[in-house]
Amino acid sequence: MRSKDRISLTPPQMNIYREGWRKTARFRVAACGRRFGKTFEAAEEIRRAIKMAVTRNITPDNEIWYAAPTYKQAKKIFWPRLKATIPQQWLNRPPRESELSLEVGPQRHIVRIVGLENYDSLRGSGLFFF
Numbered sequence: 001m002r003s004k005d006r007i008s009l010t011p012p013q014m015n016i017y018r019e020g021w022r023k024t025a026r027f028r029v030a031a032c033g034r035r036f037g038k039t040f041e042a043a044e045e046i047r048r049a050i051k052m053a054v055t056r057n058i059t060p061d062n063e064i065w066y067a068a069p070t071y072k073q074a075k076k077i078f079w080p081r082l083k084a085t086i087p088q089q090w091l092n093r094p095p096r097e098s099e100l101s102l103e104v105g106p107q108r109h110i111v112r113i114v115g116l117e118n119y120d121s122l123r124g125s126g127l128f129f130f
Contacts, residue, residue: 013041020045021052039078042066043085046111049129050090054105062128063110071115075100079113086111 009017016030032038049064066082068074079100092103100113114122 009041009044010037013037016041017044017048020048039081042078043081046082046129047085050086050104050109050111053109053128054107057107058109058128059126060107060109062126063112064129065112065114065125065127067114067116067130069115070117071100071113074113074115082111082113 013036016028019025020028030038046064046066052058053062053064066074066078068078082102083095086102086104090104092105092108095102102111103109104111109128112125116122
């Protein structure tokens with residue numbers, strides 16, 4: 001699937017997307033059940049985070065992350081969707097399959113997929129979006 005094949009968000013997904021990045025909100029929490037479309041909505045959120053990191057001139061030391069309960073789940077469920085959502089012209093190099101990371105934009109921002117089962121491996125990186 002290529003980025004031009006993206007699906008549009010449903011009204012409930014769009015409501016979550018629209019509420020993002022408000023200056024008055026520090027966190028967003030959405031209680032969503034199975035088959036809600038969390039993966040599709042998250043891919044669009046990451047796409048927007050990349051655009052904002054570039055326009056706000058955020059340092060590449062602050063990465064953009066997506067996390068799942070396990071690394072295996074993240075790789076199986078989200079990695080293909082993310083690669084399909086990000087336009088090829090945004091990539092500075094091919095996706096790093098072994099690290100589940102993308103290098104995007106003129107400042108070379110890192111988009112990384114992580115699993116939460118090994119919390120010690122999550123240390124060290126600054127985050128712009130999680």
